[in-house]
Amino acid sequence: MRTRSPRVVAVAAPVIVVLLLAGCSSQDAVTGPARVSTADAPIAVKAGDTTCDVATTSLAAGRHTFDVTNTAALVTEVYVYAAGDRIVGEVENVGPATIRSLIVDLPAGEYQVACKPGMVGNGIRTAVIVTGGTAPTLTRDQNLKAAVDSYRSYVESETQALVDTTSAFGAAISSGNLDAAKQAYPTARIHYERIEPIAESFGELDPLIDMRIDDATEGTPFVGFHAIEQLLFEKKTITGAQALATNLTANVGKLAALIKTVDFTPLMMGNGAKSLLDEVAKSKVTGEEERYSRIDLVDFAGNVDGAKHVYTALRPTIQAKDPQLVTTLEQRFSALVDLLGTHAAKPGAAGLIPGSPFVSYDALTPDDVKALAVEVDAISEPLGRISSVVTGG
């Protein structure tokens, strides 16, 4: 596992690197003499099933490259978090035995590298201390701009992941292998759910991708993810899914093109975060959305991820205006993510759905569902206040 071919990475890296910068979009974020060039040796991260080994945990301020090796059995993702779980950088969808690079600018401070096997939960964390140049204090406008930039890159990277995983889903369907197709379904879903409010802003396209059978009318047939879900999971057939998959892939492609035109604003982000949790309350915690596959918790986690990203991106702005709101949101996001984590799929345990990092909705007891609903209601109240905090003067 330790050895790898640099050639493979060299080719793959430009396509797959996820690059999110700490505050500003250039090295200007880092000041002082401690700046270190990218020529420095990469830092190896071994992301295992229960470990997250970072080769060097004491770094000089500057730009660093983390080379992430997935030694776990599951697909993993690795985040670099600054205080308050603000995402400094992330690399997602790292398959088993795959190596990916993550480049981040790190001003002095305390960071955490989090490995998330199965791409869920708070992750296994390793602390990293960075000394040297500190990031300049940003003005409110700079903080907001950084938040918008961060969210835009998040949405773009999730959109790209949606395009990739939807096309992989389509390929599995084309191969005629029902099991492979079912297994590819949850992976594509999570990326859609993370950006759901943005996708929904395109009123024509969203139903074609995400409609339910109840939304179908004589003029608008049942198509999209859930139409395929019904064939694969309820009717247990791949027949008829190919044409639907072709259209779905095309519509996801159109969505990706449209998302590039979106003018992101703090207000849109705040409202989007609230709307993500409203989605959870309405159609995920109720088990309505994924009625054939029962992967509702995947959608649930996707919505929560999307909302949490908005919050962490806006956190410096909220902190300056309403520190109590930050305290409340920290507590409630952590409670919700921890609770979701208790329903992570465990090999051999009840409710396992191949390809899904979470157990089946049907494996939840009424008490489990109530506990989730309670946390969703709890976080919706403070989330509803973000918009006014980030738009008010």
Added chain:
Amino acid sequence: MTHHDGSDDSASTISRRTLFGLAGGAAVIGAAAGGVGVARSLTGREPAVAFFGPHQAGIATPAQDRLHFAVFDLGPAVSRAGLTALLVAWTNAAARMTAGEDVGTGAVTGNPGTPPDDTGEALDLTASRLTVTIGFGPTLFTDSRGVDRFGLAAMRPPQLSDLPSFPGDALTDAISGGDLCIQACADDPQVAVHAIRNLARIARGTAAVRYSQLGFGRTSSTSSRQTTPRNMMGFKDGTANIKAEDAAAMNSDVWVQDGDGPPWMVGGTYLVTRRIRMLIEPWDSTSLTEQERVIGRTKGSGSPLGRPAEFDPIDLEAKGSNGEPVVDMKAHVRLAHSTNNGGALLLRRGYSFVDGTDEFGRLDAGLFFMAFQRDPRRQFVTIQRSLAGKFNDALNEYIQHVGSGLFACPPGVAPGQFWGQSLFT
């Protein structure tokens, strides 16, 4: 953040207070009367009950027409500080709503970019004699696994011992027990619902609703000024209730006295709730004679059998011409009577409920029994032991206890204090 964290934003509010003149001020004056008096605004349209006083309102207050009762469980990660912050926030909100005011910065008067602090459905309505009353369940002191989550186990009063199980109980866990309860009573159902809805909202992240119960048609008179209402069986109920005007009875049977137990409860009382489902269809097809035998009173006037008037004393010794007791040996009034229970009396303050129909199309109806008392072990438990089971109360053929609750209702609060403050200091 505003009132959600317990701070008081009363200074910034324009609310129903402005619509109804000095109602809030009148309510405060009423506080001196001990939570019993009903204050009226200068317009005469605003019946507001005093929130502050030595006893909580909603106990000795003449029973209102409507109930919304909610039971809450605290979240697994809630600390003692989180609990007291909730009690502070709840006390502030309850005081405002009791006076007919909006919660926090109001329903339409806050920052329009944020969700309104108040949900708004009580705008334009009067205070409607709203009372909001809190109780602490046994699990607040020691949870079901024996854990003392809030450092309160040593403060648990002996009177708050778990109720024993009674013969014939058909209790469901989901509508029994609970860490905290809030009783909201008002003459307008929307005002009572508004109170619970807003308190539940404030509690989000700290406590979640375990269950709630709507009630209507008070089933007891708690004041000699009130007529005796009828329950869903068509009978007058609560004729022999303790009346709030009877200070001696209130002190001997309702309010906790010095020396009863932990000092923090002095001036408080204990609440027992029972969701009693009535088997309406069998009851309806029972003859009038049998219905009156089961209850022990006439259905028309409510008089004890063998006596002409409602408030006549029950003669438990009277024999008919056939030599049989006039009041059946298993009649409800006989077995529930204080002479049969070592003198035990209750301040009953229950409500009828109809929650639609069940899966068989039968009315899901009955009595949400609520009784305040000084010591449930001596009072409710004694009486219920007399009543419960196949061999006792004849009424048991037509009723079923499906939910149960026991709560310590702390004494009243003065302005600046919070509910149950004496428990935490």
